[in-house]
Amino acid sequence: MRRTGLLHLLCLVIALVSVQAEDAYKYYTWTVTYGTISPLGSPQQVILINGQFPGPRLDLVTNENVILNLINKLDEPFLLTWNGIKQRKNSWQDGVLGTNCPIPPNSNYTYKFQAKDQIGTYTYFPSTQLHKAAGGFGALNVYHRSVIPIPYPNPDGDFTLLVGDWYKTNHKTLRQTLESGKPLAFPDGLLINGQAHSTFTGNPGKTYMFRISNVGFSTSINFRIQGHTLKLVEVEGSHTVQNLYDSLDVHVGQSVAVLVTLNQPPKDYYIVASTRFTETPLTTTAVLHYANSFSSALGPVPAPPVDKYDFDWSMKQARTYRWNLTANAARPNPQGSFHYGKITPTKVIKLANSAPLINGKLRYAVNSVSYVNPDTPLKLADYFNIPGIFSVNLLQNSPSNGPGYIGTSVLQTSLHDFIEVIFQNNENTMQSWHLDGYDFWVIGYVSFLEL
Numbered sequence: 001m002r003r004t005g006l007l008h009l010l011c012l013v014i015a016l017v018s019v020q021a022e023d024a025y026k027y028y029t030w031t032v033t034y035g036t037i038s039p040l041g042s043p044q045q046v047i048l049i050n051g052q053f054p055g056p057r058l059d060l061v062t063n064e065n066v067i068l069n070l071i072n073k074l075d076e077p078f079l080l081t082w083n084g085i086k087q088r089k090n091s092w093q094d095g096v097l098g099t100n101c102p103i104p105p106n107s108n109y110t111y112k113f114q115a116k117d118q119i120g121t122y123t124y125f126p127s128t129q130l131h132k133a134a135g136g137f138g139a140l141n142v143y144h145r146s147v148i149p150i151p152y153p154n155p156d157g158d159f160t161l162l163v164g165d166w167y168k169t170n171h172k173t174l175r176q177t178l179e180s181g182k183p184l185a186f187p188d189g190l191l192i193n194g195q196a197h198s199t200f201t202g203n204p205g206k207t208y209m210f211r212i213s214n215v216g217f218s219t220s221i222n223f224r225i226q227g228h229t230l231k232l233v234e235v236e237g238s239h240t241v242q243n244l245y246d247s248l249d250v251h252v253g254q255s256v257a258v259l260v261t262l263n264q265p266p267k268d269y270y271i272v273a274s275t276r277f278t279e280t281p282l283t284t285t286a287v288l289h290y291a292n293s294f295s296s297a298l299g300p301v302p303a304p305p306v307d308k309y310d311f312d313w314s315m316k317q318a319r320t321y322r323w324n325l326t327a328n329a330a331r332p333n334p335q336g337s338f339h340y341g342k343i344t345p346t347k348v349i350k351l352a353n354s355a356p357l358i359n360g361k362l363r364y365a366v367n368s369v370s371y372v373n374p375d376t377p378l379k380l381a382d383y384f385n386i387p388g389i390f391s392v393n394l395l396q397n398s399p400s401n402g403p404g405y406i407g408t409s410v411l412q413t414s415l416h417d418f419i420e421v422i423f424q425n426n427e428n429t430m431q432s433w434h435l436d437g438y439d440f441w442v443i444g445y446v447s448f449l450e451l
Contacts, residue, residue, distance in 0.1 A: 023063040023064060023065055023114065024061070024064045024065065025064070025065045025066075025067060026060065026064055026065065026066055027067045027068075028056075028066070028069070029069045029071070030050055030055070030056065030068060030069070030070050030071070031049070031050055031070075031073055032047060032048070032071065032073055032074055032078055032136065033047075033048050033051070033073045034046070034047060034073075034074060034075075035047075035048040035051065035053065037053055037194075039053075039166060039191055039194055039195060039196065040166060040168055040188055040189045040191075040196060042168060044170070045134065046135040047126070047131055047134040047135035047136040047171075048135065048136075049138065052138075053194045054135065054138045054139070054194045054215070055124070055135070055138030056138055057138060057139040057141065057160060058124065058138065058139065058140045058141070059141050060115045060140070060141070060142045060143070061142070061143050061144075061145060062115060062117065062118060062142060062143070062144060062145045062330045063114065063116055063117070063145070063330075064114070064115055065112070065113070065114045066111065066112070066115070067110060067111075067112055068110065068111040068112075069108055069109075069111075070103060070108060070109055070110070070111060071107075072103040072104065072106065072107055072108065072109075073105070073106065074105055075105055076105060076129060077103060077104050077128065077129070078103050078105075078126060078128070078131060078136070079095050079097070079100055079102045079103060079126060079128045080111070080125070080126060080127070080136070081094060081095035081096050081124065081125060081126075081127040081436075082094070082095060082113065082122070082124050082140060083122055083123045083124060083125060083140070083253065083434070084122035084123075084236055084237060084255070085115060085118065085122065085140070086116070086118065088114075090112075091379060092379065093112055093113045094436060095111070095124075095127055096127045097127070097128060097373045097377060098377055098378040099377055099378070099379045100377060101377060102128055115142045117330045117331060118237055118329075118330050119142050119143065119144050119237055119329055119330045120141075120234060120236055120237030120255070120257075121139075121141055121160075121211040121212075121213065121234060121236065121237075121255040121257045122139075122140040122141070122142065122213075122236065122237075122255055123137060123138065123139055123140055123162065123215055123253075123255060124137065124138055125137035125138075125215065129171070129175065130171045130172075130174050130175040130178070132215075132217060133171040133174050133217050134170070134171040135194070137162065138162070139160045139162060141158075141211060142237070142330075144330065145330075148328060148330065148331070148332055150239070150327075151233070151239050151324055151326075151327035152233055152242065152259060155207055155208055155209040155259060156202070156203070156206035156207055156208055157202060157206065157208045158208065158211065159200050159208060159209070160193075160211045160213075161198075161210060161211065161212045161213070161223075161271075161286075162191075162192070162193050162194070162213050162215045163190065163192050163213065163214055163215065163216070163221055163250070163284075164191060164214055164215040164216030164217065164219075164221075164252075165187035165189070165190055165216035165217055165219040165221075165275065165282065166187055166188060166189050166190065166191045166216075167185075167187055167188055167217070168188045180361070181357075181360065181363070182362060183362060184217075184218065186278070186280065187216070187218070187219060187275075189282055189284065190216075190219075190221065190273055190274070190275065190282050190283065190284035191284060192273060192284055192286045196284060197287075198271075198286040198287070199286065199287045200271065200286065200287070200288055201289045201290075201291055202262050202290065202291065203262065203290075203292075204262050204263075204266050204290055204291070204292060205261075205262060205263065206261070206262055207260065207261045208259070208260055208262070209233075209259055209260075210225075210230075210258050210259075210260055211255065211256075212248070212250055212255065212256050212257070212258065213250070213254070213255040214250045214251060214252050214255075217252070219252065219275045219276070219278060220250070220251045220252065220275070220276040220277060220314070220430050221249070221250055221274065221275060221276060222248070222249050222250075222273070222276050222304045222305060223247060223248050223249075223250055223271075223273050224247035224248075224271075224272050224302045224304070225260060225269060225270070225272070225288055225302075226272070226288075226297065226299070226301070226302045227264045227269050228261070228262075228263075228264065228288070229244045229246060229260075230244065230246070230247070230248055230258040230260060231243070231244055231258055231259040231260070232244075232245060232248070232256060232257075232258050232321065233257055233258065233259055234256070234257040235254075235255070235256050235257075235321055236254070236255050237329065237330075238324075239324040239327040239328075239329055239335060240321055240322060240323065240324055241321075241322040242324070243320055243321075243322075245258075245317070247302075247304065247305065249276055249305075249314040249317055251314075251430060251432050252430075252432040253432045254432065260288075262288075262290060264290075266290040266292045266293045266295075267293045267294075267295035267296075267298075268287050268288065268289050268290065268293050268295060268296050268297040269287070269290075269297055270285050270286075270287065270288075270297045270301050270302060271285060271286040271287065271288050272284075272285050272301050272302050272304075273285075274304045276314065276430070277429070277430055281304070283301065285297075285301060311430065314430075318445065319445055323335055343418050344418075345418050345420040346413075346414070346417040346418055346419060347397070347419050347420070348397070348420045348422065349397050349411060349419060349420070349421045349422070350367075350397065350399060350421075350422045350424060351366050351367060351399075351421065351422070351423055351424065351433075352366070352399035352423075352425075353365070353366055353423075353424075353425055353426070353431055354366075354368070354404065354426060354427065355427060356368070356370070356403065356404030358370055358405060358406060363404060363406070365404045366395065366409075367396055367398070367399050368399070368400050368402050369394050369395050369405065369406075369409045370404055370405065370406050370407070371407070371408065372407065373408070374389045374390060374408050378390055378408075378410065389408065390409070390410045391407060391408060391409060391410065392409075392410050392411070392412045394407040394408075395407075395409035395410070399424060420443075421435075421440075
């Protein structure tokens with residue numbers, strides 16, 4: 001009897017350990033509504049999440065699970081995507097039309113995903129109907145587990161800055177402009193955390209992490225802090241070689257994390273974001289406030305890089321972003337403990353963006369195909385073998401010089417393939433590509449100015 005009792009006790013202990021070993025769950029309920037605020041001084045309709053603009057900051061720790069019930073109270077379908085979350089074996093939760101149906105008005109959907117083996121600075125945003133131009137975006141930060149060291153001392157604080165261009169025009173009007181075959185007008189201004197003016201307070205001598213994301217619609221920005229250098233430590237989940245910069249270009253959809261030490265005389269300093277590669281520069285400022293400061297920010301606002309059209313300057317800066325091969329990330333093994341240089345790519349895909357006229361309207365295309373979303377999500381069509389939803393023959397692996405045309409195109413690859421993708425930008429504007437759900441490594445840049 002005693003032995004049986006010990007066996008029961010042992011089983012109970014094992015069961016308890018198994019339960020306690022499961023990664024933590026976090027539960028949220030978000031309600032999406034319209035609201036009226038004045039981010040650029042005049043009242044306009046925006047999209048709020050739980051009454052907030054931008055939406056609530058989602059702070060996670062590596063491997064935590066998220067159960068998020070989203071209630072759509074808008075007058076049209078709505079969908080959120082979690083930019084940078086890899087959704088391993090879980091693409092149904094990605095929140096884009098290829099994998100999810102939009103959430104109808106007065107309906108809800110529960111997202112379930114895990115920040116599996118990830119750290120870093122990310123964002124979430126609406127992926128349909130140009131809703132992003134009205135708001136609905138927010139920060140998504142994944143912090144390291146306490147048992148995993150990071151390659152720098154723990155910061156004394158953490159600031160999140162969502163920077164982006166902004167239109168006073170309603171998103172439905174902007175959508176009608178694009179649907180009519182016309183390009184969007186130039187944005188009306190820049191915002192930091194949904195405001196024209198913000199203040200971030202720190203203590204002298206302390207070091208703070210600034211998590212900077214470009215949540216704008218179409219415009220690259222340059223970020224700088226008066227009198228302070230920026231030590232780059234992380235780009236979208238990867239620790240980097242810790243170079244120092246006076247300013248950083250941050251392109252649409254990109255997120256970086258920098259360390260800033262408050263080592264200047266105690267007063268207020270300008271935090272500046274300005275547009276890049278635009279005829280008319282837009283600038284917005286915030287304030288870095290030393291806690292013992294009694295002096296406002298003074299002097300000229302720090303200037304951006306000299307040539308506003310210098311794509312090459314931005315390209316050269318991007319080339320200085322290097323993986324820290326000796327540091328870990330979400331796991332204890334070093335980020336560089338692999339041998340990818342020995343891998344032969346299975347397939348090389350060249351993707352060239354263009355802006356052709358199709359049926360008299362301006363469209364945007366890749367390898368001459370201007371994509372059209374089907375009513376049935378691609379993943380569902382593939383899973384259930386529904387014919388006629390998409391074509392694997394429209395989009396070729398290389399650009400063509402033929403006329404543009406409309407289609408629902410899909411490129412086929414095989415599981416476990418290593419693919420080399422070459423992005424070719426023939427336009428005179430900066431392009432950002434969203435590589436959804438994949439690990440990728442930048443292996444080279446070529447500027448036409450160098451050829």
